[in-house]
Amino acid sequence: MSSADHVDNRNRRIDEELVAVDSLKHVLRARCGCTQVEIRREQHDPPDFTVTVDGETFRTEVTSIVSDQQYLAQCRRFANDIRKRAESLGVLSGEWALIVKRRPSIPKPTSKDGRQLLDAAIACLGAAPLPGPLAKVELAHDQWGSISIERLSATGSTIQLLLSPPSLWENEIQRQLGSLVQRAVDGKKSRLQNVVLRPRTTLLLLYDAFGYADPSDAIAAMQHVKGYDWFHSIFWAASFAERENAAYPEEHGREGIFLFSHNASWNRVGTIP
Secondary structure (H helix, E strand, C coil), X not given: CCHHHHHHHHHCCCCHHHHHHHHHHHHHHHHCCCCCEEEEECCCCCCCEEEEECXXXXXXXXXXXXXXXXXXXXXXXXXXXXXXXXXXXXXXXXXXXXXXXXXXXXXXXXXXXXHHXXXXXXXXXXXXXXXXXXXXXXXXXXXXXXXXXXXXXCCCEEEEEEEECCCCCHHHHHHHHHHHXXXXXXXXXXXXXXXXXXXXXXXXXXXXXXXXCCHHHHHHHHHHCCCHHHCCEEEEEEEEEEEECCCCCCCEEEEEEEEEECCCCCCCCECCC
């Protein structure tokens, strides 16, 4: 892979499927005693992947757990707009984070407020001295939250989105998360039932884009979910648990944990501290 290809890969949206399946492979090898884990991405899904673990083959589906798809899309679009403008001006140098704390208003890119916010972000990128990190700079704030930008490293050429969601009570987190996992279980089970002859032969990987929960919340939320034991295992790729992605180095890596498995040596086993 050339350096240009590497930059292009880091600039595009994170491939959540590749992040989740690498997290699964990492846990299986590091904590479950599995020696051979092979991954094949399917061209015609379902399933998303075929994963073979020490000779046993599993159809594998991946889905993201997100509390508000529309708001997340707005944040991603704004981060992408910053990246494209910075690239066109030649001022994107280093690894940057666009930090959305709680839930501030995200203006439309074509509005006056949106243009001002974009200009403020570009000004930070263009004025940043090299080398080294840059202290976090607040771009905007309102009664619901704030938007900031921070350079994490002088190397690379990318902007990633970091969400710091509003505070929720523990039982509220688990209730919301349980509802989202239930939706994922029902949706994926419906997709797979036409191609899977026997239950308990498929894996469901959940990519944590929810942002509110830690793994203990995800495990507790399973108490509110019905029908999940149709799957062989349900796996959680955690947010804010960074590691190198061994299977797909161009992607970010995540630690993970099995929320449930019919295999007792996998059940609730993970690499999250």
